[in-house]
Amino acid sequence: MKALQYPHIGAAPVLTDVPEPQPGPGEVLLKVTAAGACHSDIALMSMTADQIVFPLPLTLGHEGVGTVAALGEGATGVQVGDSVAVYGPWGCGVCRNCAQGKENYCLRATREGIFPPGLGMPGAMAEYMIVDDTRHLVPIGNLDPVTTAPLTDAGLTPYHAIKLSVPKLVAGSTAVVIGSGGLGHVAIQLLRAMTAAHVVALDVSEEKLELARSVGAHEALPSDAKAADRIRDLTRGEGAAVVLDFVGAPPTTAIAGKSVSVEGDITIVGIGGGSLPVGFGTLPYETTVCSPYWGSRVELEEVLQFAHQGVLDIHVQRFSLDEAPRAYELLHDGRINGRAVIAP
Numbered sequence: 245m246k247a248l249q250y251p252h253i254g255a256a257p258v259l260t261d262v263p264e265p266q267p268g269p270g271e272v273l274l275k276v277t278a279a280g281a282c283h284s285d286i287a288l289m290s291m292t293a294d295q296i297v298f299p300l301p302l303t304l305g306h307e308g309v310g311t312v313a314a315l316g317e318g319a320t321g322v323q324v325g326d327s328v329a330v331y332g333p334w335g336c337g338v339c340r341n342c343a344q345g346k347e348n349y350c351l352r353a354t355r356e357g358i359f360p361p362g363l364g365m366p367g368a369m370a371e372y373m374i375v376d377d378t379r380h381l382v383p384i385g386n387l388d389p390v391t392t393a394p395l396t397d398a399g400l401t402p403y404h405a406i407k408l409s410v411p412k413l414v415a416g417s418t419a420v421v422i423g424s425g426g427l428g429h430v431a432i433q434l435l436r437a438m439t440a441a442h443v444v445a446l447d448v449s450e451e452k453l454e455l456a457r458s459v460g461a462h463e464a465l466p467s468d469a470k471a472a473d474r475i476r477d478l479t480r481g482e483g484a485a486v487v488l489d490f491v492g493a494p495p496t497t498a499i500a501g502k503s504v505s506v507e508g509d510i511t512i513v514g515i516g517g518g519s520l521p522v523g524f525g526t527l528p529y530e531t532t533v534c535s536p537y538w539g540s541r542v543e544l545e546e547v548l549q550f551a552h553q554g555v556l557d558i559h560v561q562r563f564s565l566d567e568a569p570r571a572y573e574l575l576h577d578g579r580i581n582g583r584a585v586i587a588p
Contacts, residue, residue: 245264246371247259247371248303248369248370248568249262249301249302249304250285250302253293256289257289257569258569259565259566259568262303262370264372265373266314267315268317269318270316270317271316271377272315272374272375273315274308274368274372275311276308276370276371276372277310277327277390277587278309278368278393279367279369279585279587279588280306280307281304281369281571281585282426283515284306284515285305285362286572288363297357298357298364298365302364302366303369303370305361305367305368305373306367306368306396307394308329308362308367308393309389310328310330310368310373311327311328312328313372321378321379322378326383327386327387328383329395329548330373330381331381331382331396331541331544332360332361332538333347334347334353334360334361334365334377335347335348335353336350336351336356345542347540347541348404348537348539361373368393369586370565371588379541380541382545384548387548390587391551391558391560391585395548395551398427398558399556400543400544401538402488402490404538404539405511406435406438406439407438408511408534409511410438412485412486412509413435413439413441413486414441414485416440417439417440417485418478418479418484418485418486419439419441419486419488420486420488420503421435421446421456422467422489422490422496423446423447423467423491424445424452425490426582426583426584427514428447429459432445433459434556437555441486442462442463443461444462444464444465445461445464446471446496446499448467448468451581455582459557463478467495471503472503479505482506483503483504483505483506484504484508485509486509486510487499487509489511490513492513492516492517492518492535495518496514497512497520498518500520504528505528506529507530507531508528509532510527510532511533511534511535511536512533512534520533559581560584560585561582561584561585563587564586564588565587
């Protein structure tokens, strides 16, 4: 079968032929119908040899949707032909966090060498993939696989981040979304659906600012040296109750720190290498800074319910598996508006 793989350190992803996998006990074989491309994949392919702790080559794709093609011995809970989304942050399944469905915060994954598909285990950018356990599958019913695949990360991750701050996003509050791309444009829609906040989007690209406006941002502003002052002006000098940074680079975390209000939340979701000093006098009083990771299995089900309700308008650029290397080139160059999705 065809698979898009990261072959070795420093290489570009390549389309190659690999054996079709067979499900072992408890496993599920999926015929992949859609797989999302993410900046996390770019980050993975930028790692040095000492940072890669799993074998290469690696089939990419941690946002996956597919049809159940076969069940391994003892696998129950789904049937052949079911259309399902893959919950990506696999855990041990038995620690106290996994017992709550929070496998994104599994306490044993690192030491037991458990990795997400596409980020250590073979992923969804192939004609078929193996899912280790049926608990990592969520039925999607009649949802479009192409627009649903991004919800497993680009939907789940902002949803989890927003839920952390919902009590602060009351009428009259302001939420700032930094980065209006794959995750950011979904975050804007979730903020509008879940809260009464005034939503301000920031980005360096006018095309992505236009996307932000089209999906519901009340304001869409350039992410530049004047951004924090503009946010202060919009909030009568108070600052934003919540700042969600989906870029996470040093310039954007700096904007976040200058934009937040007293008792505000800064949530750094992006993996651009930025950080914020936390200490008395460095940020407004009682500012909370956190950096969450993905979301829980239950939260993925909740995100999919939003999709069933027609709340989410996921902007995608569709590519075939043969075109997948080109999709990553465009993603690397910042030329994907929304989410790139590979449809084998």
